[in-house]
Amino acid sequence: MKRLSLFRTVVPAAFALALATLFSSCASVSVDTHTSHETDRMPKKVYVALFETDGADFRVDRDKIELAEFKRELQVMLQKGITTDLSRRLIPAVAAGKDQSFATSENAWLIRGKFTRIHQGSRALRGTIGFGLGRTRYETRVSVYDLSKGTATPFLTFSTIGGSGAEPGAVTAIATDPLTIVIEAAAGGAGGIAHGLTEDTARTAREITAELSDYMYQNRWISEDKWIEPKALRK
Template sequence: MKNIAVGLVPIALLLLSSCASVSVKGEHREASKPVQKPAKIYVAAFDTTKGAYKIAGTEAKDPESFKHKTAETLANYVTKCVNEHVVPAERAADAHRLPRQGWLITGEFLRVNTGNRELRALVGLGAGGSKMETRVSVIDLAGNGKPFLTFETTGGSNAMPGLLESSGPGSAAMSMTTQSMMGVTDDAARTSRMIAGELNTYMMERGWIAKGKKYSVKKLGEYQLIHEQYFH
């Protein structure tokens, strides 16, 4: 039974990709676009002061610490993903003290809901699901300080059956394992991939990135698999 359960984990991760995702919506591009590809992109921690938060579990004891940790987690994921799929990226410790060249990714959290880990594991199918929504702004540091590209991300993890809805012991083990793993940290990882994908698409349209380096972004309403590697 143990070997069967272990063997089911990769399958669970593949199935999970269709049940937990983040999408891009509301893209807006200013008429005055950057004229050249940036040598480096800087990533600032997103603003946590205006969003709607629903925090459960131990994180609820110190909501400000949770918000700070979530912002740092997202910024680190964005830096890593942009560095891998767009251009070299670097964390911006102070967004007001940057060179007058390159781009800056900044933004704000619109909504963060930690959901309920126990409900996700036991029930699933929407019960206890997490949610993360952000508004992203991309600024050309050589320009006027206003964003030339803005968009929103929305998504979370909540659709896979939990233990009580599973049809057998193997399915139950798979549901318990995968649903308990889901949460805001995973939402941040998915959000970072959508941000990198949006910038990758923007640059590819201008011939700044080779077609073989395409990194897809998921628009709201579309279907996209999330690769298993991101769950390790």
């Protein structure tokens, strides 16, 4: 009888711990810095261009017109996520126009980027089970330019790499955070985008903010309390 009681106590606790461990590790975005060169000063503003989609590995349940709309929504969502997160946590940021020209006299930076891999995964598995099943892949390559030196050569380049395996559903409910709400609204509610990718967009935006924060901190332009440590890619 004691053994049965112990079994009933230990097994559920162990199962819960295993699920918690798995759940905590199934959604993340990391940064891999490629190049970093010194630039002269802290900018007063950051422009964020739409990330390019040409040449990216898109594996989603859409094609033709729907795929083009999917890509457009993803571009708008990430641009909005970056400008919002940068403005809230680090420095004023605004969206750059598609063909916008920039004056070299302006003390500002420009973020350009490319989507390199977007895998939607299984929405059904994420929505009903979660815990790593049907995981997404969300990867970008980012270049940052000092506009006072032109836009020919970036002074900072890095990649963001990650994905998620959990989505609000029958088993794993995740509270929607404020940045995700802003991102979804940017694409008209993001009805055509899987929620897993919406959350990956928010995580990616935060890591881009963190990478810029780290660069500024290393150059002693911001204090330690303003520093946001990026999540470095494990190699």
